[in-house]
Each structure stands twice: as structure tokens, then as C-alpha cells.
Amino acid sequence: MFVSHRRPGPGKVVSPRDVCPDTGFARLSYGQARALLDEHTAVRGPGTGWDLHEYRHSPLTHLGEQGASLLMLMAKSRHKKPENVRRYFKPSPEAIAELTSLLAPGGSRR
Structure with a gap:
């Protein structure tokens, strides 16, 4: 959550x-929040900094890596179509490696 520097x-x-x-x-x-983030990350003037929308994938990725189902991710993000949720779910290389280790002979993890 992005908060101001003072209380209401x-x-x-x-x-x-x-x-x-x-x-x-x-x-x-x-x-x-969008204006402040852009102001403090702009490299070539206003509008060239980071975008708050870029951070939207993080919570969905963490929930997905912890085993949340696609339906739960859709409910959390309020998306109606699975393909829209998939755009924001970006598993880490570590999560992919852990999943791949399940295919190891004998089902043992590395």
C-alpha cells in the first residue's frame, strides 16, 4: 500500500x-501514487518512469506459486477471463525448478 506522509x-x-x-x-x-512513482523514476522527463500497473503481477504470482487455483486468482483479481489472469501470473525460475523436480525419478525433490 502506498501511503501519504501524514495522517488524515x-x-x-x-x-x-x-x-x-x-x-x-x-x-x-x-x-x-502513479504520479509520484513516475516522478521519482523518470529518466527522460515526465511519463518515462515506472508504471504502477507493472506491479500488478506480483500478488497473483505469489498466490499462484503457493498453489491458488486459477478460479481463486480470477476471483482475487476480478478478471472474467482466464487469459487475462495468465497475463499477470509470472512464476519465478525457482518455482518452475521446484515443479520440474517433481518429475525426477522416484518423485524425490532435488
């Missing part, structure tokens, strides 16, 4: 979901 003001009503439980800081909007 006394007159500001903020959902508990939008406040970090550890610091009490308010969550940044998607637009604010």
Missing part, C-alpha cells in the same frame, strides 16, 4: 481500509 486531518472521514494499521497514514489515491 481531524475533519476528514477515511475508511479504515484506507489507513495503514501500523502508521495511521492515509492511503494515496491511484493517481497520486
